[in-house]
Amino acid sequence: MIDSPLRSGINCSDPGFKGRIAADRAGIEAYAAADGDVHRLSHARLNRVLAYVDARLGDKLSVVDLAAVAGMDPSGFTRALRARTGLAPYAWLTGLRMTRAAQLIASGMPITQAASHVGYCNAGKFAAAFRRTLGYLPSAAAA
Structure with a gap:
């Protein structure tokens, strides 16, 4: 797992989660699209997803968000993650x-x-x- 500094605290009712995720997604999709094969969860894509998750571990994350970071559609990401890790995205x-x-x-x-x-x-x-x-x-x- 990628280390990150501890965050000061989480407000579980923070309504800004979706806004931050949507803003992140827009920039990430363009970057991820340049990674080539859109059906494979490459090492580079998995590392991007891990970094994204690590930075937002306390936030509400969805398969749609994780797939966008990987530059994949949600169902393809789910299949690729399960093939690579043996786990469904939620369990992972x-x-x-x-x-x-x-x-x-x-x-x-x-x-x-x-x-x-x-x-x-x-x-x-x-x-x-x-x-x-x-x-x-x-x-x-x-x-």
């Missing part, structure tokens, strides 16, 4: 979020702050997703 994104949350918790960040950092406003839903994805509770990562 949840795995990235939980892995980052585990790193943040292990580095001493409070669990609720780590949950917010990766886009979870509800502690119960975060703990359930964390356990489902990583196989242990967030409190175990703090130990």
